[in-house]
Amino acid sequence: MNFNDLPPALRASFLPPPRLLMGPGPITCDPRVLRAMSYQLVGQFDPAMTDCMNQTMALYRGVFRTENRWTFMVDSTARGGIEACLVSLLEPGDRVLVPIMGRFGQLLTEIAERCGAEVHTIAVPWGEVCDPAQVAEALDRVRPKLLATVQGDTSTTMCQPLDELGRLCRERDVLFYCDCTASIVGNAFETDAWGLDAVSAGLQKCLGGPSGIAPVTLSDRAAAVIQARRHVERGIRAADDEDAGGERIRSNYFDLAMIMDYWSEARLNHHTEATSMLYGARECARIALEEGIDEVVERHRIAGNALAAGLAALGLALFGDQAHRMHNVVGVYIPEGVDGEAVRGRMLADFGIEIGTSFGPLHGVIWRIGTMGYNARRDTVLTTLACLEQCLRCEGFAAPPGEAVAAALGAFS
The missing domain is CATH 3.90.1150.10 (Aspartate Aminotransferase, domain 1)
Structure with a gap:
């Protein structure tokens, strides 16, 4: 194809029109985040890059209000962060309980079903939230491995209270996961104080960045479940690994055991880091903590x-x-x-x-x-x-x- 034969619109650089994004997300990006994302790339194992990764992990512990060691990024949109958590925590046949108060509770249900889980739901009318007593009754009846929730569901604008749910889960030895993409730093969120085991988010809402990377934090309890499923020996998959527990995580890209190796001190290669997104994620957290x-x-x-x-x-x-x-x-x-x-x-x-x-x-x-x-x-x-x-x-x-x-x-x- 000859460049000069292309239509004028294709020969010109794309220039987005000026917009004020006042919808439910994405939103207008903070100029400081855009500036950070314009910086030059470095190699993914350059000491400067690994320092940036370590700094980003430390900053997001502050954002999530947690002491979790395993606080890191999944190179994906927020939906990829959800899928990474669920596919890494759930094995086929596991029971999961999902309170549904809008579109994104339905999304958790679909992803958990694709993981092969036995999904049970609590549905409330759109515009309402689930009462903790409803959740307690369902936990006792279903006896799930995991409670999977959305804190802020932008389809209905509702914010599900979480503070009592963590206690309910700990009393019953149930793992507690939350998608807080739409709510983090715009609403109170306390990973440790509320007893959350796994949390995933995105930048494109209250954090003021673009979509494309998913902050994740895992409790030691959740990390142990994921690491028990690993089938990795010296960076090579081995189906006959005698130390591996549970069934193999069914995704390669969203295998959190492998991604945790990548973010650990070992820096075992998993993928090529989305460097510009990492710069942006770091700046989003820095700005939030500065304020x-x-x-x-x-x-x-x-x-x-x-x-x-x-x-x-x-x-x-x-x-x-x-x-x-x-x-x-x-x-x-x-x-x-x-x-x-x-x-x-x-x-x-x-x-x-x-x-x-x-x-x-x-x-x-x-x-x-x-x-x-x-x-x-x-x-x-x-x-x-x-x-x-x-x-x-x-x-x-x-x-x-x-x-x-x-x-x-x-x-x-």
């Missing part, structure tokens, strides 16, 4: 409450149990008679602002508007509310002029 995790959570709480106040002042009804809403995403009903997609289209075309639709039973019923990471700020909330007011008016909705911004300013102050 202070409690302070970051509080910033998200204030921004989320201001957005919710502004939406209510527009005459819009908020979705779900507000006592359990995530700080960083607000669900709001699309007004009757208003074309929700037309409003979203106007927001994007006229103002360069993206807000989200939803999944399944909520598709076309609510918008999801996020205040996450770099976008959890006063100016972004006020701008979004002012522009939404105008777009609603263009679609025939009688939004009270100026009330949304005034209410948000009141909440901020």
Whole structure:
């Protein structure tokens, strides 16, 4: 193919349009993270690289609020982090209990089923969370190996309380896994204090980075289960390894036993490190710890409450149990008679602002508007509310002029 014969659009570099991403994620990336990701590559076993890996592990112990030795990165999107944890912890026939309060509980169910697990679920209406008493009853009835949860489900904007669930699991010798991709550093999260055994996350929400790497932390208890399944001898798979316990982990790429070897002092080769993503992950954690995790959570709480106040002042009804809403995403009903997609289209075309639709039973019923990471700020909330007011008016909705911004300013102050 001759380059000069290509259409002009293909011959030009791709330049993304300016956008303010105020949906449920991904969000506008923090410029400091983008800068870190622009740095030059070094070899994956260069001492500078291994130092960067060690520093990143130490920083994410602070993010996760844990002393876990096994705190590291999986080179994948957040979904890959989920799959790595589940495929490495679950063997075919293992029982797993999944509370479902939205789309991402359904995702945990699907991934666990693909691991060959016997999956049991607790389903609550979208917009609610699971009561600990429900979970306790199901744990006693199912007797699972693993409880797999989502803390913040962006499909419903709900935040599942976790503090009691860890105690319930420890009393019954059940492993406790959580996907906190949408909630980490935007909402309180305490790996050790809440008794979590395995946690995975992503950068593209409250951490203010891009999708493409998944922070993971494992308790000693979870690490022992994974390492008992290893079939590795001097870096070579050996199916007849007499020391190997359990069934072989069915994924090569998402085999956490092998990835742990890669992140250990031994640095056994597993894959070529996604160096630029590692730089970005390190910077996301550094920025969060520099501000202070409690302070970051509080910033998200204030921004989320201001957005919710502004939406209510527009005459819009908020979705779900507000006592359990995530700080960083607000669900709001699309007004009757208003074309929700037309409003979203106007927001994007006229103002360069993206807000989200939803999944399944909520598709076309609510918008999801996020205040996450770099976008959890006063100016972004006020701008979004002012522009939404105008777009609603263009679609025939009688939004009270100026009330949304005034209410948000009141909440901020």
